[in-house]
Amino acid sequence: MAQQTHETPTGDALYTAMGQIAAVSSRTDLLGVVNSTIKGLFSAKEIGFLIINDDRTTYSFFLVDICMAIWERQELKDLIAGNFNVDDPLFSEIVRSTRPIQYDIASIQSTAGLPRYAQFWKIMNIERVVAVPLRVGGETIGAMHFIVEKNVTFEDKDTLLRAVTPQLAVTISNILANEKIKEREQEKTRLLEFSNAMASVRDKMVLGKLLKSHLKDLFGIEDYVIHALSKDKRTHRPVLFDPDADFVQQPDFAKLIDADTDVNDGIFNKILASDDLIDFNVEEWFTSDTPPVYTNAAKAIGLMRMSGLAIKLGNENIAVMNFRTHGTDSAAIHRPLFKSICSQIAIALANIIANEEIERQLLEIERYRQQLEEEKIYLKREIEITQNTSDIVGRCKAMQDVFRLITQVAPTDSTVLLLGETGTGKELIARAIHNSSSRKNKLMIKVNCAALPANLIESELFGHERGSFTGASARGIGKFELANNSTLFLDEIGEIPLELQAKLLRALQEKEIERIGGQTTIRINIRIVAATNRNLMKLVEEGKFRADLFYRLNIFPIHLPSLRDRIEDIPELASYFIDRYSKKTGKKITSLSKKVLQELKEYDWPGNIRELEHTIERSILLADGVTIKDIHLPKPGTVAKNRPEPFKVQTIFEHEKEYILKVLTHVNGRISGEGGAAELLGIPPSTLNSRIKKLGIRRSFQG
Numbered sequence: 001m002a003q004q005t006h007e008t009p010t011g012d013a014l015y016t017a018m019g020q021i022a023a024v025s026s027r028t029d030l031l032g033v034v035n036s037t038i039k040g041l042f043s044a045k046e047i048g049f050l051i052i053n054d055d056r057t058t059y060s061f062f063l064v065d066i067c068m069a070i071w072e073r074q075e076l077k078d079l080i081a082g083n084f085n086v087d088d089p090l091f092s093e094i095v096r097s098t099r100p101i102q103y104d105i106a107s108i109q110s111t112a113g114l115p116r117y118a119q120f121w122k123i124m125n126i127e128r129v130v131a132v133p134l135r136v137g138g139e140t141i142g143a144m145h146f147i148v149e150k151n152v153t154f155e156d157k158d159t160l161l162r163a164v165t166p167q168l169a170v171t172i173s174n175i176l177a178n179e180k181i182k183e184r185e186q187e188k189t190r191l192l193e194f195s196n197a198m199a200s201v202r203d204k205m206v207l208g209k210l211l212k213s214h215l216k217d218l219f220g221i222e223d224y225v226i227h228a229l230s231k232d233k234r235t236h237r238p239v240l241f242d243p244d245a246d247f248v249q250q251p252d253f254a255k256l257i258d259a260d261t262d263v264n265d266g267i268f269n270k271i272l273a274s275d276d277l278i279d280f281n282v283e284e285w286f287t288s289d290t291p292p293v294y295t296n297a298a299k300a301i302g303l304m305r306m307s308g309l310a311i312k313l314g315n316e317n318i319a320v321m322n323f324r325t326h327g328t329d330s331a332a333i334h335r336p337l338f339k340s341i342c343s344q345i346a347i348a349l350a351n352i353i354a355n356e357e358i359e360r361q362l363l364e365i366e367r368y369r370q371q372l373e374e375e376k377i378y379l380k381r382e383i384e385i386t387q388n389t390s391d392i393v394g395r396c397k398a399m400q401d402v403f404r405l406i407t408q409v410a411p412t413d414s415t416v417l418l419l420g421e422t423g424t425g426k427e428l429i430a431r432a433i434h435n436s437s438s439r440k441n442k443l444m445i446k447v448n449c450a451a452l453p454a455n456l457i458e459s460e461l462f463g464h465e466r467g468s469f470t471g472a473s474a475r476g477i478g479k480f481e482l483a484n485n486s487t488l489f490l491d492e493i494g495e496i497p498l499e500l501q502a503k504l505l506r507a508l509q510e511k512e513i514e515r516i517g518g519q520t521t522i523r524i525n526i527r528i529v530a531a532t533n534r535n536l537m538k539l540v541e542e543g544k545f546r547a548d549l550f551y552r553l554n555i556f557p558i559h560l561p562s563l564r565d566r567i568e569d570i571p572e573l574a575s576y577f578i579d580r581y582s583k584k585t586g587k588k589i590t591s592l593s594k595k596v597l598q599e600l601k602e603y604d605w606p607g608n609i610r611e612l613e614h615t616i617e618r619s620i621l622l623a624d625g626v627t628i629k630d631i632h633l634p635k636p637g638t639v640a641k642n643r644p645e646p647f648k649v650q651t652i653f654e655h656e657k658e659y660i661l662k663v664l665t666h667v668n669g670r671i672s673g674e675g676g677a678a679e680l681l682g683i684p685p686s687t688l689n690s691r692i693k694k695l696g697i698r699r700s701f702q703g
Helices: 011-022 027-042 074-080 089-096 117-123 158-199 204-219 251-257 268-273 295-300 335-360 363-388 397-409 426-435 457-462 498-510 536-541 547-553 567-585 594-602 608-622 652-666 677-681 685-694
Strands: 044-052 058-065 101-104 128-136 139-148 221-229 235-241 278-281 305-313 316-325 416-419 445-448 487-491 527-532 556-559
Touching: 011 027, 011 158, 027 044, 027 058, 027 158, 044 128, 044 158, 058 139, 074 117, 089 101, 089 128, 089 139, 128 158, 139 158, 158 204, 158 335, 204 221, 204 235, 204 335, 221 335, 235 251, 235 316, 235 335, 251 295, 268 305, 268 316, 305 335, 316 335, 397 426, 397 556, 416 426, 426 487, 426 527, 457 498, 498 547, 536 547, 536 652, 547 652, 567 594, 567 608, 594 608, 652 677, 652 685, 677 685
Parallel strands: 416 527, 416 556, 445 487, 487 527
Antiparallel strands: 044 058, 044 139, 101 128, 128 139, 221 235, 221 316, 278 305, 305 316
């Protein structure tokens, strides 16, 4: 054969190849680009791609572009099928390399530990293979093999490889990601269909038939039996199977239904100890010295091979499923989907087990009586919520969650921080908390921090002595003193001036205040409920709000949902406001037209419930008759898009850790000394070191 010449591809050819690779979205597309372009770029006869599997210990062939001879010979297909060890001498050398590695196939055949596909190269008379690693973002995802003529070298292809290989690696990574997404979507669809079918069944016999049908369609399972474990996990008995199956009529199987069988029989205990499917050769039981008690039943139905899997409810084993498939073992069963199906079965099975135990064991009656007592307590709490939030309309899940949080925190004296957009009803929630607390017999005091001038807010909060400033002709009692033994609601807390925040923090921590111009401290016993529509953590980062004050306020945050997040509550809210303002205006408006109600549901409500209230009031004034038929809502684009950013709710420890990390980064990890993190945070270095250790902050950046 005459020696071939291999010219370096032109820039146009490389540009074309890169464009084609970028357009690839599937393995078929990639194979097309390999054949049409990439082979020519590298003077390759064939190209193969290997990928590291999710377990990171094995790899397998992703795409093989080999002549049709491979598909005509089963032994060749077997050589490249399955998984290979990432530590084998070939692959481990490739993934560690930063340059192409060229292999003379004849010379490596004697190397110990070669993957079995090295024999495939020899059988196919392949003389030379060039291999390069595939990496994405510094992580090795696999390798690429070029099968080339013996006289072809890659000495002049470094630039070309550096251009093409990363693009191919990204493309393969994207294909894998898309395949996993598609696979998960298919699994979700199948799981949903299975769940819907299960949810409609209440009869145990019907459920047994249904399972038989679905397990056969999804996994090729011919027969199955689910054995429930006893409470002590020492025995089991069959509880779920197809009642029409042939083996059900066998006398030996009927005996198993009426008896508890020990799990430690060399079969069930192995299944329970494994997180994966296990296959058994049933014929071995027939000659065993200690065969399991169900050997005769297996022999009677001609069972030769059996597979088993533990069924878990959460992390607890509750049953074992034994089954047989079309094939000889369970290798072909898709594990993730099968385990998801078994999780659904576990829920249904748990109900069956509970009901059967109630019938068999009288002691379970006492457990259910206690459950009813717990439900009674829960219902009592729900009634209390309804009574103490009578002015709050909301049946959506988000509001029900808010009501439950109110019930949890109201009986305590803990500080509450109400978060949410303007107009979401924070004052109503504050009143609900107060009215559900032990302080409900005292008047809740409210301060709108945004409505007070900066030069008066200190006096408004803490009071003043006569003559303490111009115009102070008499002693003034502040809101903190007025709220003693009651609740102080600090609305719009994010608007409080920075210079006043230190005094507010002292009042909250020390529970004592000083009037302006006063010489003595005044002890107070108040419960603080604060509210804001601002992102306080962002204000902390900007230096506009003290971090220590924020942590003191953020003990129990409650986030109020916006109206657009509780559309299902709009009809009830609208009816509430119609009733209120109809009585107030003397009109007999009783309802909304369907058109108006739909418009209310489709509107964005930047002003939330307050805007809805004012809209209903205006519409009542303009309406004729008993129904509101027209409503005037702002057109899209007329409302300024300056809605506050959603507040990210975190625990106080998460906020503290995040803020300390930012300060440490700002000072390059220096804790003590002038300009150090401790000085900026206003705490001793020893205290800061203690917090760093407690919060688990790594000090790798510390100078």
